Each structure stands twice: as C-alpha cells, then as structure tokens.
Amino acid sequence: MELIFQLLAVEPASQTLTKDPFIPFVILLLVILVVPLVFERLRIPGLVGLLAAGVILGPQGLHILQRGVPPMELLPEIGLIYLMFVAGLEIDMEQFQRTRNRSLTFGTFTFLVPLIAGTVVGRWFGFGWNASVLIGSLFASHTLLAYPIVSRLGVVNNEAVTVTIGATIFTDIGSLLVLAVCIAINAGEFSAVRLATLLGSVVIYAVVILFGLDRAGKEFFRRTGDDEGNQFLFVLLAVFLAAVSAQLIGIEKIVGAFLAGLAVNDAVGEGPVKDKVVFVGSVLFIPIFFVSLGLLIDIPAFIKSISTIWITVAIVVGLIVSKLLAAYLAKLVYRYNWNEMLVMGSLSLPQVGATLAATLVGYEAKLLDERILNSVLVLMLVTATLGPLITSRVAPNLIVSENQIEPESTPAYWHPEAADTPFKVLVPVYNPKTEQYLIEMAALLARQAQGQIVPLAIAKATAHMDAPQLESAFQRGEQLLENATTISRELGVEAEPLLRIDDAIAQGISRASREQKASLIVMGWGRRTGLRARLFGNVIDSVLWATNCPVAVTRLLNSPTQIQRILVPVESITPQAVRKVQFAQMLAAATTAQVTILNVCSRRTSTAKIAWMRSQLSLIVDKLALPTRPEIEIKPHDNVSQAILEAAKSSDLVVLRSSRRATSAGGLIISDVTAQLLAAIPCSLVMLGEPQPAAAAALSETSSPQKVAVSKRPSSQNL
Template sequence: MAQFFDWLPDSPIVSFTILLLVTLTVPPIFERFRLPGLVGLLASGVVLGPDGLGLLNTDSETMKLLSDIGKIYLMFVAGLEIDLENFRKTKERSLGFGVATFIIPLIFGVILGKTFNFGWNTSILIGSLLASHTLLAFPIVSRLGVVGNEGVTVTIGATIFTDIAALLVLAICVSVHGGEFSAVSLAVQLATLVIYSVMVLLGFDWAGKQYFRRTGDEQSNQFLFVLLAVFLASVGAQIINVDKIVGAFLAGLAVNDVVGRSPVEEKIEFLGSALFIPFFFVDMGLILNVSGFISSLSSELLLTLGIVGALIISKFLAALTAKFLYHYDWNEILTMWSLSLPQVAATLAAALVGKNVGLITDSVFNSVIVLMLVTSILGPVLTAKFAPRLNVPSSLIQANTDQNIWHTDTENLHLGLELEEVDNTSKNCFNIVVPVCNPHTEKYLIEVGALLAHNQSGKVIPVSITKAHLNMDEPSLNTSLRQSKQLLRKASKIGQEFQAEVKPVIRIDDDVAQGICRVAREENASLIVMGWSKTDSFQARLFGNIIDSVFYSSHCPVAVMRLKKEPNNITRILVTVKNITSHSLRIIQFALLFANVNQAEITLLHVCLRGTPEGQVALFEAELASYLQNNPSNVEPVIKIIRNDDVVGTVSKKALSYDMVILSSIRRRTAGGLTVSNLTTEILNELDSSVVLFGEPNPV
C-alpha cells in the first residue's frame, strides 16, 4: 500500500494538505455516529501513520512544528475559555471544590502508581494526570440554561485551580526527572516558576489592556498581539526549564479579561479549533503504536482499568465532598461529577510531555489515551442526563419580571455631562434601527420596524451606511450617497404608510457594522432589525460578516429576519423555548410585542426528552406561566410542551401550521462568528416559513 503513494512528492505542503483534508472530513463523520470528533482525528493519525499508510511521520519537522503549535494552542484556549467572571462570584467554593477534585484524584493516582511498582515521581505524575479536567460538556449546560446554577459555576471555576496545579506538578516532576534534584534546586525552580507566573499573568494582562485600548477596532493587530503573547509565554517557559504548555495556559488566563467575549477571542479560538488543535490530535494518533497499544491493553489491562476506575471514583468522591461542605442536592452533585470527568486538554498534553522525557511508560500513555476516549464520551452523556434536572435560579425570573428589559442604560451614562439637559424623548422612546442596503428585502424589514415603532409610540430609523475611508471627494462616494438616498426615500415612504415616525440616517463610515451600531447607540435604539444572510460558511466564521459584527458590537438586541410574507399578514407565531433564561424571556417579550401589532396567536413550544421527570416539566410550565402573568399585551400565549427525543422533527412539524418561527441564536464557545447551535441550524434548514433569529449583545 505504501508503494502506491510513492508518487507523492516528499514535501511539507503534502503533509499540510493531508492534515487539512483529515480535519475537514473526518470529525463530522464520527460526530454523525455521536462520537467525539477528536476520536476520529486520533484514528486518522493511526491510519496515516507508520502502522497504516505511512503518509505522515511524527518525526518530520512539519509534524513536529504543527503538533507543537496545536499543543500550545490547546492549552492556551483552555485558559482563555475559563469564565473568570463566574469564578469571581463563587471563588471560595470554586477553590474548595478545586482542591477536592485535585487532591483526591492525585492521591488515588499515586496509590495506583505505587501499586504497579512505579517510582514516586512517576506515581505523582500519574496522579496529576487524573486531577485536572476539561469542560467538554460546557455547551450542554449552556444550551440548557443552567450555567447560573451554583454547582455548575463552582465546577467551571474549579478548572482554574485543577489545571494550574496539574501543570505545576508536571513542571516539578519533569525537573526532578532531569536528575539535578535537591531541596535547593526545587526551591529555586518553584521561586522561578512563581516569578514567571506573576510576570505572565500581570504583565500580559496590563500590556494587553493598554494595547487594546490604544488600537480600538483594529482586530487584525489585536489578533496578532494575542498570538505573540501566547508564544512569548511558551518561549519564556522553556527558558526557565518548564514545559511550554505551562506558559500557554498562563497566557490564556492572562489575556482572558483583555479579549473578553469579543470577535477577537472568537477568531483566535476558531483558528485553533479549525487548524492547529486537530493537527495535535492527529499527531497523537501517529505516536500511538497500534501493536504496542493492543499488547499493553491485553498485558496491562489491570493498569488501564485501574486508571479509568480511579478517575471515575475519585472525581465522584470529590463531588460528594462538595455535597457535605456546601449542601448541594444530588442533581447538582451528579452534574458536577459529570462535568469534571472528561480528561482531554491538560491531561493529553501533560501525558505527551511525560512520555517524551521518559517519565511515564508506553503502557501508562496508552492507558491515558483510553481514559481520554472513555471520559470524553461518558462525561457529556452523563451531563446531558443530569443537568436538565437542575433548578433554574428563581431570582432570574423575578429579576426579569420586575424590569423592562427593553430599556437600555443610557440614562446611567454620564461621561462628564448632565444628561438631564439631553433630549429625554429619544431616551425613553422605543427606537428601532433598520439597516437598508438590499432593495429586495428593504420593504418587509421597514414594515416590521414601522409596525413595532407605531405600536410603541416610537420611531423607525432606516440607516444606510456609505463606505468611505480617507478621501471624501472620491467619485465612488458620490455614487454611493445617491444610492443611499434612494433607499432611504423608499424606506420613509413605507414607514409613513404605516403611520410611523421615520428618521432616515445616512452614515459615512469605513466599517458597515460599526456604523450601524454607532447609529443605534446614538439614537438609543431598543432593537436592530436586519435581513438574513448566511453566517455558517467558512469565510463568515473565520473573518466574520456584518450580522456577526453587529451582534457583538450592538448595545441592544438584534432580530435577524427571513420574511416570506407581508409582516401584517403574520397571524400565527411559534416561539421555541428551550429553558427559562433572561435571553429566552426577552425573546418571548419580542414575540408578544410583534403579536400585539397584528393580534396574532402565539404558541410557546418547549420540546423535552421523553425521560424528563414529570416534576421538572411541571416546574418549567409553572415558572413560564408565572412570568406571563405580567404580560402587558393583549395577546395570551399558549404554552405547549411536547415530549419527544427528535427536537428538530418536532419543531419542523409544528412549524407547518405557523406563519413565523422565532428561534434563539446561540454562539459556540470554540467557533468564530455569529454561529448557532447544530440543533438550530438543522431546524433552519427544515423551515419554509418566515424565521426570526433573535440574538443579544455580549453580557456586560
């Protein structure tokens, strides 16, 4: 078989091309069978490696470079994705659970290592491999809307402690394995590590905030700054004889607050998840010796079972400790346990380091691979089982019931001025900004804006952005201005037909999305209504598009619409409600506002799994009904709950009887741009009716 590929040139470009092909095609195939995509990447490495087709070689300079970058990127993203805001809210309990879920698995690992006659250094490293965890199931709890549950928040916060502690133990074990161990050398190494960590965490945080403040919207330079930070930190770690993954993780924590949940962060993570991190997992498959793997599993089966069993039992005991300390209920404990099970990022990276320096044997490394495979499947499965049973904090519903969630906070922004002197009519008015650029979609969008504005005694603000850079006398600018005026004249005429106050705006700007958001902020808009465009293409995810940028930059909600009929002919509206969050309540309020214009019927559809406890369904319905009691509109929504495991099919079938479906936009944590969940994407592809994709700006 290898001779068949001899015609391929021996070039790094060939290896890179093969890696791109694998990354593009293999993970979706495995995910279709409900297996993690990273399992497919590992399998691809085995097939393409020396035990398979021999197309890739882990010892080549190309694979070494790409795999190292992937390993650094993996740990950097692990630090970048930690929610520091949630950690600060429950830092004492997060630290407490972090200590428990680190120390207990560490002790189990050390006992296991000594049981199999490994030295103290190796046994301690085995324990540290079990002590960290990867939040592989975070998208599940996020989609269920239970991130606000304290047990979930504490588990997320504990990741900071477990990952840092595990990497510190790795650094010490590698140093000790180097042969120059003494009490003095250990003290010097620890002191150097502490100084280096403080320099990275504080220095990069300060430098990042200064650079981002001075560069404003220059996302490309900010992107390069963050990349430079992570690789500088990795080089610095090597200088002090610590593995580069320690520096990468610290760099992720350092710039966490700097990039926030911004387009820069999304592009950084997308680059890693689309390219370099998959290359690392493919290289892990190349390193894996199939015959040795099978042999070690058969001859060292007890070691493999011991490592997997020790991890599962010790993580459960850690969660049980939290129950006694903080009095969580069983659903919270089981969810915390399932969230802390997956061993991917820090575990794999550290295991590879240990293998490369000869600190752990091939049998331990192979057992860690099995551990990763088992926990990356078991953890999310258990989370999906237990997390839906968590209680939604009642304070969330009460907080959103007691306030008008459409009003922004302009009245609280002083900026050195007395706002009482500003025109208060625009401050309290329900203003709707409608960007116009496409004559074919302009009519329906302006009609929606006019209907809503008229109903709320507000005004519709059609906005046309004319792009220009430095020269205001460019002939093309005059042409664009004429086109903008034509669009706005048409928009004004449509708005007046619906008896709405219209305030057309032309904005000259070098960035369309920023121009829209600036107008919305200046006019204190309550809502931005935009036309639909594809947001899930490769180009849109990597570089972003107008909708994506508006979503991130806007201070108010954004309704992206695909309208198939006249808005005033929409009389039946279906709203999908997955869980009760501030976002879902705002969507319901938008639907009520829209329905009140046409006296349309509204159905709030909640699709739950067949195995969902009856008490949980009843609680959900009661809480939703409680919120609707304060409904100020003349429309009485109908709550419909359906038990069915096929969510897409259920929503699509119900949508056939409705004129419009309102869905929630959900951004993935590890993909760039305004993306929606796979579930929402599937529903969108099935629907032929009018659709509203409702998105909110980043939380403050």
C-alpha cells in the same frame, strides 16, 4: 517488492511521500477535513477518528506520517500549545469571581484526592515516586466537556455548577505546576535549593504573565479599537511569547500557554477576536495535534500486554472514584444534594486537554512509558463519554435556586414605557427588494412602543470626498431613505432618516445605533457564505458582536402586517427565553397576532415533569402581564428540530435566538438545532441576538428590581 523498486530505479511510495513536506501537509488537511465528518456520521466522536488516522498513517501503518519530520515536527507542537491556550481562554472568569472561595475548596478536593489516587496507582504498578506523582497530576485536572449541556438546560447559575467551573482554574494550574516540577526533577540532579528556586521562578513568572499580559492586552485592545487583524496577531504573540518564556525558566511550554489564556481572557472577552482565535485552532492546529498523538499509539503492543490492560483499568476506575469522592466531600462541607454532587463529579470527570498535553510531555521526557500513554487515551475516551452522559441525566433535576427570571429588571430596551429615551428602531437599508418588509417590521414595533424608526443608509468612505463612487452611494442612499420615510408615514410612524459616511458598514451601523440611542436594530438576512464568512465574519456577525442593543435579523417572506400566528420555541426557562417572548408579544400586539410558546421535551419525560414545566411557563407569562396571553404547548418528541418544523407549518413567523455555539453560513452565531431549522422553516423568521454582557450590564442600570422566582423543582429533562 524492494527488488522491483531497485530494478525500476524508483523509490517506494511511502518514502516519496515523506520526502516532500508539502505532501504530508496536504494529507493532514485532507484527514482533518474528511475523517471527523465520517466518524461523526457514524455517531463516533471525530476525535477518535483523528487518533485512528494517526495510527493508520503512522509508523504502525502506512508510514506516510512520521513524528520529527516536517510538517509533523512543528505543527503538532503548535497544536499542543494552542490546546492549552484555548483551555485557559474558555474559562469564564466572571463566573469564577462569584464563588471563588468555594471553588478553591472544591478545587482543592478534586485536585488532592485524584492526585493521591493516581500516585497510589503509579506505585502499585512499580513506577518511581516522581513518575507516580506525575500520574497523579494527570488525574487532578479536568476538562469542562459537559458545560454546553448545563448551559442548554439553564442551570449554569446553580451554585454547584459555578463552583465546579471555577475549580477548573485551580486544578489545571496545580496539575501543570506538578508536571513542571516532575519534569525538572527528572532532568537531572535536583536539590531542595533548586526546587525552591524553581517554585519561586514559577510564582514570579505566573504573576508577570497573568497581570502583565492582562494589562497589556486591555491597553492594546483599547488603542486598536476595531482593528481585529492586529488584535488577533497580539493574541497569537501573547501565547507563544508566554510559551517561550516558560521554557527559559525551565518549565513546560504548555504551562505558559494556559496562563496566557487566562491572562488575555478579560481583554479578548466574548468577541470576534476570540471567535477567530478558537476557530483557527479548532480547524487546524489542534486536530493536527491529535493526529500526531495517534502516531504514538502502538496497538499491537497494547493488545499483547496484559499488564497494560490492568493498569488501564486501574487508571480509569481510580480516576472515576476519586473525582466522585472529591464531589462527595464538597457535598458534606457545603450541604449540596445528591443531584448537585453527581453534577459536580460528572463535570470534573472528562480528561482531555490538560491531561493529554501533560501525558505527551511526560512521555517525551521518558518519565512515562507506552502503558501510561495508551491508558490515558482510553481514559480520555471513557471519561469524555461518561461525564457528559451523567451530566445530561442528572443536571435536569437540579434545584435552580439561583436561576431567577427577571422580566422587570431586564434592560430598558425591553420596557419602552420605563425608558428615559424614546423607543427607537434602527433599520439599515441597502437592498431595495427587501426594504419594504424591513421598514414595515420596524414601524410596527415602534408604533406599538409609541416610538420612532431611524432608517439608516451608509456610504463607504473613500480617499477623496468628491469621488464619483461616493456621490453615487449618496444618491442611492437618499433614494432608499426617501422610500423608507414614505412607508413609515403610511403606517403612522415617525421616521428620522440618517445618511452617514463610514469606513465599514458594520461599524457604521453599530456607531449609529449608539449615537442614536437605539432600542433595537432590525436587519435583513445576509447571504455571504464560505470560509471567508466563517473566518472574517460578515456585516450581521460584526454588528451582533459590537452592538449596544438587541438585533432582530429577519428573513421575511410576506408583509409583517399580515402576521397572525407567531411561534416561539423555548428550550428552557432562562432570562433570554423570557425576552424572546417579550419581543414576540410586542410584535403580536401590533398585528393582533397570537403567540404560541413551544417547549419540546423527550417522549420519555414523565407526566409530572411536563406538568411542572407547563406551570412554570404559565407563571412566567402571568408575571410578564402581557396584553394578550400566549398559548403554551408542551410537545413530547425525540427530534427537537422536526417538532419545531411541524409547528412552524401552521405559523407565519418563528422567533429564534442567536447563541454562541456554532457559526452557520452567513456568519450568524447559532445553536446546532437552529442551524438545522434555518433552511427548512417554511415561513418568515426572526433571529434575535442580544448585546454583549458588558453592554447589557451598562444598559440595565435603569432597570426595576422586581423579580419572578422560579419554583425549586426539577426542570424537564431535554429542555
């Protein structure tokens, strides 16, 4: 074949592909777009597909991608830094503050026990002390892959769960610091003085990054207001500045990236900037890192080496046993039950982010060999599967001692009779075709609460206040407001129309809501789709992030005055679910409609658990003291989406809730189940989004202290 190429004076295709850096980059984009989708359709994690693509396209396969050659020289390094930064950014600091002492104790257990176990495994297979301690540090960290499961089940407030979440900070920081010391020792002669100097530098560096970037971030975000572009750039600068600074003092970049994630955690919060930062990393840089990791895998050598198989078994078994042992020690100290112990163990079991990053650093420093690299990849696949599986089986049986539903202590906007200000519904109007139903919906809610509506029209500001387009927008807005006032008057509700000039539609809605002290915003569904909506968001997305009150995003197929049957799917007994029921009941009272609360459980759920769930929902309904008692339906079904769709066929309106898991077309943040429902639901629907935690906390100061305690019994398995 080479002779043919020489005779034809052409180069082999693999050499041609690697010469131009743009061609490998295009191939990378194609891989990270297509491969995860294909593997997930086969019910195999997309991560496995990226690793497999790296093996096939790398030195062990087609030789198309090579480490150290553009673009595989810089982009995987950025992906590695981004991976650790996102790990720090995703840690919930508020939950950590609640149980930091117990988190420190469990963090110590789940750090030291696996560290010792990993060190023993390393020594057993002939590694030196330095390499063995590094192997132990790989055991010590963990990734909270199963957090969405406990969140969905409504048991996040269980102490065992919050303690495990908080322990993540200690284990990740500890394992990264051990990595820094081991790499420094491996680099050359190392004395006690140099060790003390390094540790001192690390401590000073950590303090400067954690407190310096935190203060700088808060001040920058305060000064820039709604300028998301500059805030996004500030976050990127912070992470790479921290990574470079870490290198200057002799520690690994990933340590700085993780600390930067913790540092800007508070400033970024749960807002659109964080959404965009995570989005850029998850769709580009981090997948490229996993593809590059696949380039290092030597499958033939792994299969041929029997010793590698035994060290892989030792690493996997040692990790699982040590993590469960650490959870058992926490059980003995704090008297947790067996279910809580197993949840702590399973939550701390998955080894993905910090473990992979540290392994790659150790491998590139020649401190770890291919046996450890291959074994850690197997460890990642096993623990990333086993941990969430155990959590999904055990978490439903937790005692939810802290999970109290507080219908009377929820923000005042859900209790208009207890609020100091009149109940106001803000209705942004733009499309004359949807205005009628929007105003009717708002008027019905306001009439039931003895409040008023505020129809809002916004004219986008121009450089000159006498510009023709501004005058045209004013005339259009005045016509819309006049129509809204007429519709509201026909329904017997007072309207206070508002026409304002603002730089942006979303900010105008949020500012008007705050200025008018609105209790609720009712909006129509936005239809903008595609990458632009995903990356930059749309009006609905921006309002949901910034608002001070709930937002009801509606898709109304018929007049709200004709609604007679309202379906409210409830996944678990949480305060958010209760408020969704309260919203539906407020609308039902205005139209004499019947509300049905639907809970979908697995067909394997026992009769006792179904009865317990029914009793808990009945207890909540009784405590809410609603004028008309909702119907409660528990439906065993293996497909949640299909069960809701079947129930929606006999309903006029379905009330769903917005949650931060995935971004659908149009920018609204929704759950995976909700994404499947949006296009298929045959009737009208409302997506109910609530304000950010900080805003909600500020608004809840006027709330009453009455609580409804949930019985200390296990919840249904698939809620």
